[in-house]
Amino acid sequence: MGIRERKERERERRRQQIMVAAKRVFAEKGLNKTTMEDIAREAELSPGTLYLYFKNKDELYASLSLRILQYLIIRLEHVNKSKSLEPEQRIESLTDALFDVYDFDPLMIINMFHLQSSETLKNLSEELLTEIEDLSRKSLNIITNIFEDGIKSDVFIDRHPVALADILWSLFSGVILWESSKKIIDERKDYLRETLRIAFEVFNRGCRKKKDS
Amino acid sequence: MGIRERKERERERRRQQIMVAAKRVFAEKGLNKTTMEDIAREAELSPGTLYLYFKNKDELYASLSLRILQYLIIRLEHVNKSKSLEPEQRIESLTDALFDVYDFDPLMIINMFHLQSSETLKNLSEELLTEIEDLSRKSLNIITNIFEDGIKSDVFIDRHPVALADILWSLFSGVILWESSKKIIDERKDYLRETLRIAFEVFNRGCRKKKDS
Amino acid sequence: MGIRERKERERERRRQQIMVAAKRVFAEKGLNKTTMEDIAREAELSPGTLYLYFKNKDELYASLSLRILQYLIIRLEHVNKSKSLEPEQRIESLTDALFDVYDFDPLMIINMFHLQSSETLKNLSEELLTEIEDLSRKSLNIITNIFEDGIKSDVFIDRHPVALADILWSLFSGVILWESSKKIIDERKDYLRETLRIAFEVFNRGCRKKKDS
Amino acid sequence: MGIRERKERERERRRQQIMVAAKRVFAEKGLNKTTMEDIAREAELSPGTLYLYFKNKDELYASLSLRILQYLIIRLEHVNKSKSLEPEQRIESLTDALFDVYDFDPLMIINMFHLQSSETLKNLSEELLTEIEDLSRKSLNIITNIFEDGIKSDVFIDRHPVALADILWSLFSGVILWESSKKIIDERKDYLRETLRIAFEVFNRGCRKKKDS
DNA sequence: GATGAATGAGTATTCATTCAT
DNA sequence: TATGAATGAATACTCATTCAT
Numbered sequence: 001m002g003i004r005e006r007k008e009r010e011r012e013r014r015r016q017q018i019m020v021a022a023k024r025v026f027a028e029k030g031l032n033k034t035t036m037e038d039i040a041r042e043a044e045l046s047p048g049t050l051y052l053y054f055k056n057k058d059e060l061y062a063s064l065s066l067r068i069l070q071y072l073i074i075r076l077e078h079v080n081k082s083k084s085l086e087p088e089q090r091i092e093s094l095t096d097a098l099f100d101v102y103d104f105d106p107l108m109i110i111n112m113f114h115l116q117s118s119e120t121l122k123n124l125s126e127e128l129l130t131e132i133e134d135l136s137r138k139s140l141n142i143i144t145n146i147f148e149d150g151i152k153s154d155v156f157i158d159r160h161p162v163a164l165a166d167i168l169w170s171l172f173s174g175v176i177l178w179e180s181s182k183k184i185i186d187e188r189k190d191y192l193r194e195t196l197r198i199a200f201e202v203f204n205r206g207c208r209k210k211k212d213s
Numbered sequence: 214m215g216i217r218e219r220k221e222r223e224r225e226r227r228r229q230q231i232m233v234a235a236k237r238v239f240a241e242k243g244l245n246k247t248t249m250e251d252i253a254r255e256a257e258l259s260p261g262t263l264y265l266y267f268k269n270k271d272e273l274y275a276s277l278s279l280r281i282l283q284y285l286i287i288r289l290e291h292v293n294k295s296k297s298l299e300p301e302q303r304i305e306s307l308t309d310a311l312f313d314v315y316d317f318d319p320l321m322i323i324n325m326f327h328l329q330s331s332e333t334l335k336n337l338s339e340e341l342l343t344e345i346e347d348l349s350r351k352s353l354n355i356i357t358n359i360f361e362d363g364i365k366s367d368v369f370i371d372r373h374p375v376a377l378a379d380i381l382w383s384l385f386s387g388v389i390l391w392e393s394s395k396k397i398i399d400e401r402k403d404y405l406r407e408t409l410r411i412a413f414e415v416f417n418r419g420c421r422k423k424k425d426s
Numbered sequence: 427m428g429i430r431e432r433k434e435r436e437r438e439r440r441r442q443q444i445m446v447a448a449k450r451v452f453a454e455k456g457l458n459k460t461t462m463e464d465i466a467r468e469a470e471l472s473p474g475t476l477y478l479y480f481k482n483k484d485e486l487y488a489s490l491s492l493r494i495l496q497y498l499i500i501r502l503e504h505v506n507k508s509k510s511l512e513p514e515q516r517i518e519s520l521t522d523a524l525f526d527v528y529d530f531d532p533l534m535i536i537n538m539f540h541l542q543s544s545e546t547l548k549n550l551s552e553e554l555l556t557e558i559e560d561l562s563r564k565s566l567n568i569i570t571n572i573f574e575d576g577i578k579s580d581v582f583i584d585r586h587p588v589a590l591a592d593i594l595w596s597l598f599s600g601v602i603l604w605e606s607s608k609k610i611i612d613e614r615k616d617y618l619r620e621t622l623r624i625a626f627e628v629f630n631r632g633c634r635k636k637k638d639s
Numbered sequence: 640m641g642i643r644e645r646k647e648r649e650r651e652r653r654r655q656q657i658m659v660a661a662k663r664v665f666a667e668k669g670l671n672k673t674t675m676e677d678i679a680r681e682a683e684l685s686p687g688t689l690y691l692y693f694k695n696k697d698e699l700y701a702s703l704s705l706r707i708l709q710y711l712i713i714r715l716e717h718v719n720k721s722k723s724l725e726p727e728q729r730i731e732s733l734t735d736a737l738f739d740v741y742d743f744d745p746l747m748i749i750n751m752f753h754l755q756s757s758e759t760l761k762n763l764s765e766e767l768l769t770e771i772e773d774l775s776r777k778s779l780n781i782i783t784n785i786f787e788d789g790i791k792s793d794v795f796i797d798r799h800p801v802a803l804a805d806i807l808w809s810l811f812s813g814v815i816l817w818e819s820s821k822k823i824i825d826e827r828k829d830y831l832r833e834t835l836r837i838a839f840e841v842f843n844r845g846c847r848k849k850k851d852s
Numbered sequence: 853g854a855t856g857a858a859t860g861a862g863t864a865t866t867c868a869t870t871c872a873t
Numbered sequence: 874t875a876t877g878a879a880t881g882a883a884t885a886c887t888c889a890t891t892c893a894t
Contacts, residue, residue: 170392250863633845863886865883869879
């Protein structure tokens with residue numbers, strides 16, 4: 001491993017350290033009420049250091065979303081590869097993937113939604129913004145593809161596959177957000193899982209043409 | 214009408230005037246970037262006047278959520294009164310009610326999610342906080358009741374009614390949030406409506422024991 | 427009594443009402459932290475009304491000092507008239523007078539000291555400022571006269587009579603201020619009286635050429 | 640000297656720099672009319688920096704009082720150590736100490752009295768408040784002890800020693816306050832010194848059992 | 853690279869004062 | 874006269890960002 005590579009690796013480690021800290025603080029306080037000093041303290045670094053790794057506060061914030069989107073893509077692509085599977089099974093793989101995303105970083109889903117506000121997006125670098133948009137579109141496309149297949153195979157009801165994909169994602173993030181706003185993420189984690197499970201079950205039944213029987 | 218009553222009415226009108234202005238500015242700029250002076254200008258009042266009606270910026274913001282909750286309750290109670298209806302029809306009334314809430318104030322669902330931040334909650338008066346909590350609980354209870362009835366009548370699948378209520382609400386707000394983050398609220402309003410409609414349809418099908426067939 | 431006179435009397439009553447309220451609030455919170463609304467609430471009037479009777483906050487504040495100075499003058503002139511008395515007895519009358527002033531309005535002494543700051547004085551009307559200065563000078567002159575007599579009669583030590591007058595007044599107000607800053611004005615009023623008594627006793631002994639014996 | 644110690648020293652220097660600037664501005668404009676920006680300009684710092692060293696304006700103001708209390712304690716403890724001296728001489732040392740305090744910071748006695756306002760106290764940190772109270776109590780105790788000795792030795796009249804201590808302090812601060820309200824602190828400094836000298840002389844004579852004769 | 857003290861523009865909030873009723 | 878809602882200038886305080894060490 002070259003010295004340059006080692007440095008790059010070290011740099012990435014630092015970025016992760018900061019993002020982990022930022023995630024915790026953002027999830028608790030929200031974008032507005034979180035100060036860079038809060039994050040620095042949580043990361044056990046000095047405020048100035050944060051700026052060596054992130055251009056500004058908004059960009060640090062956006063990077064968090066990027067991270068989970070990247071993970072999401074990896075999982076989705078895995079699902080998509082198994083073309084041999086029946087659409088029904090692929091949908092199940094899909095919800096399993098979302099469960100994994102949730103397990104990977106339960107707090108991040110919350111953060112992703114704060115990002116929506118245009119005020120934040122305005123401060124992002126063109127580069128980062130493009131990347132986020134690309135990943136979002138890509139992951140939605142993958143999900144949409146699965147539904148298209150399901151509809152073609154006459155397994156799913158014939159609704160706009162993009163809409164179905166949006167709904168699945170909305171349901172997923174909506175449940176997490178709602179339950180977290182009820183402050184039960186930590187205290188009753190199992191309840192959230194159970195609610196998510198029921199949500200996916202209901203969604204599945206609602207999409208399928210034929211009953212389980 | 215007594216003089217006291219007239220004053221109270223006048224005061225309430227002013228509050229509404231400010232909230233309407235605040236809603237517009239918040240929707241455009243977001244919580245963070247909106248200054249109290251922005252709101253004052255939009256409301257054609259002076260900054261100091263805002264503080265005669267709202268303790269601080271957070272409380273003004275939260276009051277917008279309260280407003281939509283109040284409207285939600287009214288609509289839900291109306292649905293709940295129609296005990297004579299079949300559960301299936303009541304669920305449909307329920308989703309109709311949610312549509313109305315969305316029409317009443319499409320952007321405010323977004324606001325409601327910022328309230329989860331404990332830092333924001335710290336700035337609210339005990340009174341407002343209690344009211345928001347009460348209304349939230351109340352509306353969830355109404356929705357839960359409808360599902361309980363549906364389950365008892367063997368029309369719906371036997372899942373925890375609280376979970377079903379949570380899921381419906383999560384689906385509703387999740388779709389709005391997600392679509393708004395895709396920046397299509399204004400531009401392609403019909404698409405959002407259509408997505409919501411499909412979402413409710415899927416949810417309905419998923420909950421029912423018997424299929425359409 | 428003419429209608430004009432009646433009105434004047436009514437007006438004066440209102441002024442007193444406001445001043446009584448202001449005195450209480452100022453003594454508790456100090457000039458800076460007291461708002462006109464605080465005073466209005468205490469006086470059970472509206473803020474606007476205060477301005478019908480006092481030009482502005484500082485002038486209201488200054489009027490309080492004026493009031494006690496006027497009372498002080500009255501008592502001092504009474505002492506001064508009794509030229510027939512021995513200096514020793516007149517000094518005793520003097521301290522008695524100061525006790526009366528204290529009884530008349532224990533909180534006001536505290537307020538008088540806040541007035542000293544030049545920041546307040548700058549906002550006063552020329553008229554009020556002159557009046558305060560006149561009364562202050564006048565009362566000091568009266569006290570000084572008594573000491574002059576006492577020194578001439580060889581009863582008091584030969585020190586500058588103006589200084590002795592200043593010292594007596596400083597001792598009087600200093601004790602009240604100090605004890606009040608120890609928060610015992612209300613709780614242990616007797617202790618303050620007793621301290622004042624001892625203070626005057628010590629002062630008396632210290633000024634006299636011959637011992638009590 | 641360790642690096643930690645050096646930093647601490649540097650920090651303390653900054654605090655002093657700010658306090659010196661604050662003292663100047665407060666003395667000129669008074670608490671109310673002085674803005675944090677005024678102080679920052681005088682200290683050649685930015686407004687934000689002040690808040691790195693003082694929680695808020697009131698705390699900065701109160702710290703000035705703390706500073707003089709600390710100096711007072713040092714001088715008083717020095718007096719108290721000279722147990723070998725006769726009570727009379729110790730009282731003289733005591734008044735000398737007060738003169739030194741006055742020379743150290745003639746204007747700050749005035750500040751100390753603003754602290755009585757409960758509204759101001761609300762803004763102070765528990766820590767600062769405790770320290771001020773402790774030092775106040777401690778300095779009064781030292782003065783009281785001297786009087787106790789004097790009374791036991793039959794040199795002073797038998798009055799409550801706490802009262803005598805209070806009176807001495809009241810006399811000291813009362814004279815300074817009164818003279819400063821006569822606006823002569825700067826212009827006729829010698830007159831104030833002379834008045835103080837006479838005040839202490841009178842107090843001394845008044846406390847002693849035997850007269851000069 | 854890392855630090856963290858310093859910055860200073862930006863804003864929420866206060867409150868003396870006014871004035872239409 | 875009395876009111877008290879409205880004003881808006883004034884200012885305490887915050888915090889993202891920089892930069893000398």
